[in-house]
Amino acid sequence: MNQDEAALADWQPRFAEWVKEAGPFLAKGKAKEAFAIYPWFSGEGDPFMSLAKPASQTRFGLITTGGYSIEGEQEPFRAGPSFDDTAPEIRTIPLDVDRKKLRIDHMGYDHRFAKEDINCNLPLDRLKEMEEAGEIGSLAPETQVVMGLQPNVTPLIQHLIPELVSRFKSDSVEAALLVPS
Amino acid sequence: MSLISRGLESEGIPSVLVSVMPALSSPARPPRQLIRRLNMGATVGRPGDVEQQRETLRRMIALLEGADSAGAVDRDEVKKA
Numbered sequence: 001m002n003q004d005e006a007a008l009a010d011w012q013p014r015f016a017e018w019v020k021e022a023g024p025f026l027a028k029g030k031a032k033e034a035f036a037i038y039p040w041f042s043g044e045g046d047p048f049m050s051l052a053k054p055a056s057q058t059r060f061g062l063i064t065t066g067g068y069s070i071e072g073e074q075e076p077f078r079a080g081p082s083f084d085d086t087a088p089e090i091r092t093i094p095l096d097v098d099r100k101k102l103r104i105d106h107m108g109y110d111h112r113f114a115k116e117d118i119n120c121n122l123p124l125d126r127l128k129e130m131e132e133a134g135e136i137g138s139l140a141p142e143t144q145v146v147m148g149l150q151p152n153v154t155p156l157i158q159h160l161i162p163e164l165v166s167r168f169k170s171d172s173v174e175a176a177l178l179v180p181s
Numbered sequence: 182m183s184l185i186s187r188g189l190e191s192e193g194i195p196s197v198l199v200s201v202m203p204a205l206s207s208p209a210r211p212p213r214q215l216i217r218r219l220n221m222g223a224t225v226g227r228p229g230d231v232e233q234q235r236e237t238l239r240r241m242i243a244l245l246e247g248a249d250s251a252g253a254v255d256r257d258e259v260k261k262a
Contacts, residue, residue, distance in 0.1 A: 003191050004184060040208035041184065046251035047191035048212050055242045061194075065182055109222040117228035126225070126234045136242065146185075153184060161188030168194055175245055176189050177238070178198035180182045180206075181222055 004043035004157050012154060014039040019083055041153045051175055053137075061140040061173035063164065065148035066114070066121050066181035067106030068093060077105035081149040087159035088150055090167075092142040095124055108149050109181050121181045140171040148180060183209035190251075197241045199224055203256075213244045216256040 022034035051058060067077050069091045077089055093102070099118050104111045113120040127139045144164055150156055168176065182198050183206050189196045190212045197213040200206035201224050206214060217237060219226065226233035244255050 004187055042208060042210065043184070043187060046210060046212070047187050048248075048251035049190050049193055049195045050249070051195045051245050055246055063182075063185060110220070111222065113220065113223035113228050119225065119231075119234050120223035120228050121225055123225045123234055123238060126231070126238055130235070130238065135239070148182075156184060157188065161185055164185060165189060165192040165194065168189070169192075173194065176186070176194055176196035177241055178182050178186055178196055180198070180200065180202075180224055 003045055003047060004041075007041070007043045008154055008157060011039065011041050015152060015154075018151075038151065053174070055136050055175075056134055057137045059138045059140060059172055059174045060127070060136050060177055061168045061171060061175075062123075062127065062143045062177050062179065063146065064122055064143060064179045064181065065106075065146050066104065066109075066179075067147045068102045068104055068122065068145050070097060071101045071103045073101070076103065077147045079105065079107060081151055082155075083152050085152065085155050087155050087163075088146060090160070090163060091145040092167075093122075093124075093145055095128065095139065095141055095143070097124075106148055106181060114181075121179060123179065127177075137174075140168070140173050142167070142171065144168075182206060183211035183214075186211040186213075195245055197245045199237055199241055210252060212251045213248050213253040214255075215240050215244055216254060218257045218259070 025034040130136050131139050186196045199215045201219045203216045225237045
């Protein structure tokens with residue numbers, strides 16, 4: 001079991017209380033006031049795994065919370081933050097995706113930088129170049145895309161993280177690069 | 182993202198994240214983070230600034246290679262006014 005799962009029991013009542021208290025703020029669009037009283041989750045211990053090989057021999061996987069999906073091929077992400085226990089969605093983006101077809105479903109950040117140059121927060125071209133130059137061993141062919149803005153960490157820890165681990169293990173990923181937006 | 186990082190690490194996959202909002206990423210104690218003074222929506226680097234984007238990725242990889250315990254941080258210097 002992910003060691004953070006053990007800490008959920010203590011956190012869940014505090015989150016339920018926060019949903020009640022923050023609800024009126026969120027309904028008025030006052031996210032700042034709502035998150036000022038958010039009960040930040042703090043797990044037990046500090047998991048740490050050393051890199052087994054130099055980066056030049058390591059297979060990397062990329063995860064982004066930018067909320068991208070492929071126009072015409074994938075459903076958009078559900079809009080807005082999720083407060084219930086629904087399993088968070090994941091989309092996969094192949095390295096050779098037509099950059100023009102990438103749609104951003106995330107409402108929490110300014111999209112104009114990524115519209116100008118997607119490598120601002122989805123650095124597929126940069127990582128491809130680093131692979132070609134031998135700086136990294138290889139890059140997994142699928143980028144895992146999730147949605148930011150997930151105040152309820154329960155489904156994140158119980159569903160999303162095990163699914164990401166399982167996908168990375170099937171792709172033989174040896175180290176992960178995490179890029180929020 | 183910090184919780185994803187911890188979850189991967191506890192399942193044997195080393196990880197590193199870049200953060201432009203350390204006040205949000207730090208409370209959950211990610212194993213390794215690169216804190217950059219960049220904008221939300223351009224957390225790897227400015228549009229078209231290939232060198233800056235590359236620098237972010239290289240520094241993330243250097244943290245993966247160099248850190249020997251949890252809580253490793255590489256941080257952009259704050260320029261004094």
